[in-house]
Amino acid sequence: MANIEEMMGRFFLFGKMYSVELREKSFDNWPFREDCNCTPEMMAKAGFVHCPSENEPDVVSCFFCLIELEGWEPADDPWFEHTKRSPSCEFLLMGKDFSDLTVAEFYRLELARVKIYVRKLIHRKMECLRDAIDVTLKDINSQQNSI
Template identity: 60%
Template structure:
């Protein structure tokens, strides 16, 4: 699978990982359980999802910034490791839990998540603009989705393919 396909797959799958409980469920085969800093509970609280491979049973990936970390040691603190490797991850700097977000805050985070996934954090590529005025009532928000400027000519539809096999996107509940 190409890097773009991995990113697209994770963006779609990890969209459902806003929930701590769903992240925790991914750690059923996590090798560190007791007498350590990187327990499944602490890993999930720090935003990680367990995504092991045959050769790397301890790979964890932040559902938000998609930063993959491996080679965990029992004394590794998930929050510290996450901050060292991805200091600009918005998940680390949130002041509220996802269930307390307003609709606008949620969509702003999603916009940032897409930009981070495509290596773009400063400006919108303007390739695809979604006007979210109707779903949000009086609120108005433009959500720009697409690859970073200067990248190979990849449309958002190509980058985030929607196929019948793709899981439906679920938006967590939030306050209006």
Template identity: 60%
Template sequence: MYEYENRLKTFTNWPFQRNCKCTPENMAKAGFIHCSNANEPDVAKCFFCLLELEGWDPKDDPWKEHTKRHICDFLSLPKNFEDLTVEEYYMLEMTRLRTFICKIGRCIINSFEEEVAKTRKHLVDYFVSKHHYTPPLSPSDDPSTQHSEGSYCQSK
């Protein structure tokens, strides 16, 4: 998807074709690929930073919409993709893969935390109803267990 032509090919059923700023050509130039579904025909995602946007308006400029919502190394390339050295390409690809792995990791962690909360609630409800148990403060309610949250992924 680094190549413009490959991104452009994804916009076969894009709802904005002419007389607007978010044409398939402009979308592809801004790094987007079209990834719609039946309910959302105008979903576009940056292949590099994975920013996903929907609800496009004919006046929306894809480049501006992309840059105002997210810092994307693909948009910051100092030269055309075709002119990158092998080393520059590998560094760029490592950044893209790091972004992907961090996004997937965050999803897995969030899903796990939701399951833990559901299980804890189920257990507390069970013990309260069966044994008249009074639960202690949860870690999120107890000030003595508060800590600053760090990032799961470092950007560089």
């Protein structure tokens, strides 16, 4: 799972990723190339951008809903996996190529993408706050027990 800084960077970078060609370019070091369902072309068409790390070379994220998926197998279908894990992703529901969108449709989609980002950012910050509260409570309890 991306940390807050990674998520912020991805959000701004992913604003350019409405283009399937740009998404496909992110799969330079993708481990699945031929004789499989999850080729770079298929991954990009399903809305994914490759976001590898040292420990997770097959992590992808949807440029729109920001869902992260990993642990890909050659038989995995990117469209099925995306729909299964993020059925309300507006990219999936768009039903047409980006180049066919009207300006009004694009702005509506971009507004939805911003809302998703803000919601996920707030949830992530709340998780950090909960973790900090838990640490503080443990410290208080250990200090009380030592008195």
